[in-house]
Amino acid sequence: MKLYSKVKQKLIALCMLAVLATTxxxxxxxxxxxxxxxxxxxxxxxxxxxxxxxxxxxxxxxxxxxxxxxxxxxxxxxxxxxxxxxxxxxxxxxxxxxxxxxxxxxxxxxxxxxxxxxxxxxxxxxxxxxxxxxxxxxxxxxxxxxxxxxxxxxQGTIAFIVNKKIVKDPPKSWADLLKGNYKVAVGDVSKAAQAQNAILATALALGGNESNIEPALDFYAQLAKQKRLSTLDPSIANLEKGEVEVGILWDFNALGYRDRLGKENYEVCIPSDGSVVSxxxxxxxxxxxxxxxxxxxxxxxxxxxxxxxxxxxxxxxxxxxxxxxxxxxAILLPKEEYKNAKPIQDFKAWETTAKKLPQLWQEKVLINMQ
The missing domain is CATH 3.40.190.10 (Periplasmic binding protein-like II)
Incomplete structure (x- = not known):
């Protein structure tokens, strides 16, 4: 389950658990x-x-x-x-x-x-x-x-992985993503923790926070209107098939994929204008x-x-x-790439927001892909 071909399924939506005994x-x-x-x-x-x-x-x-x-x-x-x-x-x-x-x-x-x-x-x-x-x-x-x-x-930090065989000018920031002509794969925001953290990373970079992800929703709505938003999982299988041009995912996944697929063809970076650390x-x-x-x-x-x-x-x-x-x-990214990456500050607020995210994503982002 936890192979590089699959994002770790540990930050999925919270389930309700019974109160425990004290023994x-x-x-x-x-x-x-x-x-x-x-x-x-x-x-x-x-x-x-x-x-x-x-x-x-x-x-x-x-x-x-x-x-x-x-x-x-x-x-x-x-x-x-x-x-x-x-x-x-x-x-x-x-x-x-x-x-x-x-x-x-x-x-x-x-x-x-x-x-x-x-x-x-x-x-x-x-x-x-x-x-x-x-x-x-x-x-x-x-x-x-x-x-x-x-x-x-x-730690894990949201990063970009870029297929350099397709994208000749790899993005280095969220601002760069909005200017490109390639598709951006973020995964299934309705249930994938990696994808949900990608949305939070975008929000933090654009002035939002754990309670306010509107900047991120607006960002992805723009990508959707440009017909450049992909809901494909940025997995190693999809990268290898050439179906992911730019993927947003955890740095440890991205680096593992890069080394398995070839550094000459894939580039990984932490977005320079901000990201989230978990x-x-x-x-x-x-x-x-x-x-x-x-x-x-x-x-x-x-x-x-x-x-x-x-x-x-x-x-x-x-x-x-x-x-x-x-x-x-040598297999990790330079420390300086993480200078604008920030840890989650308000877990309770993010928990509340994450529960609402699937519906918000459908109403404010995916509707623009029709």
Whole structure:
């Protein structure tokens, strides 16, 4: 599901989840007081957590498959260094949260990776437990829950990918997009998180915000009137077939596609007049059967090597103070391209807007394609 040919389905529309009980499962199928693991996280040293993780000997993740953001290297490292056996079931953010809830009496999963929009929801629904890690002070305020219930491990920024075989003057900004004679593929705004974030990125660049996406709707309405708006998914398959001339998508997807299809034919850039930064955060299951292994995994994900592993999968590390090897740095975009990219500031406002977006898109944009 999370291959480069498909956008990660983790920022899809929020599903309603039931209010959770407050029990914590500390062993597979065995309930215990929820304070036990929370106290462990607060009071145990990293050495003690590591020892307990080794005793648990296993970690079960959801939504963290080998092929996504190069999780493979991190799982291999945790196995070699700490002896942790690993299994994963790939699923969306909503499915992860629902799984943690549904299995609270017989839990199977320890840790998940969810879209940033979902992170506060997971806390509200009571399916997480806090662990701040020793890298807490290296994480930007926007990228972590104040109590450590979720921490972003890597960032994504909306970017352009351009088929240079078709487009001879690649756009560098949203303003450039409006002047071109090529089609612009944004995907299915009614349900694709990547496409919805593309709309938010456009709005932020044009003076809007999480509550006001009118500038973006006007922008895409103009493209539609010019017969230049494509609702095709800017996937690697559609790019390879030549059906996407300019695509709007996450930078880590775009860079992966570019390298698979050939740098000589495809160009990736962050729009110079602004974009949106989001990310994916780890959550530790409140009922985790292997809670210490989950804490150790989060610790390692935020370590220098863990961050480098993610960067090898085109995911920009959340920690700015990690020195990437030259060969890894070379596959990413230069840092200066991100100077006008801003993180989401108001999650509640964006959640409300995103729910309205499918109808607004139909009424104000797609109507102009008829």
């Amino acid at each position: 914590l499962v500390t062993g597979c199928g065995t309930s215990a007081d929820s304070g036990a693991t929370k106290q462990t996280a607060a009071n145990l040293s990293l050495d003690e957590i590591t020892k307990k993780a080794k005793e648990e000997g296993k970690i079960v993740s959801v939504g963290m498959p080998d092929s996504w953001a190069n999780w493979k290297d991190t799982w291999n490292d945790l196995s070699k260094i700490y002896g942790l056996q690993h299994t994963d079931t790939d699923m969306s953010s909503a499915e992860e949260i629902a799984k943690f809830e549904a299995e609270k009496d017989k839990p199977t999963a320890d840790i998940g990776d969810i879209g940033l929009t979902f992170a506060p929801v997971a806390v509200t629904k009571g399916v997480t437990q806090p662990y701040k890690t020793s890298y807490w002070n290296d994480i930007p305020a926007w990228a972590k829950d104040k109590d450590g219930h979720w921490i972003v491990g890597y 990310g994916y955060a780890t959550i530790i299951n409140k009922y985790a059967p292997h809670p210490h292994a989950a804490m150790l995994a989060r610790e390692y994900i935020l370590s220098d090597q863990g961050q480098i592993n993610l960067a090898k999968g085109y995911a920009r590390p959340i920690r700015d103070n990690v020195t990437l090897p030259d060969d890894v740095k």
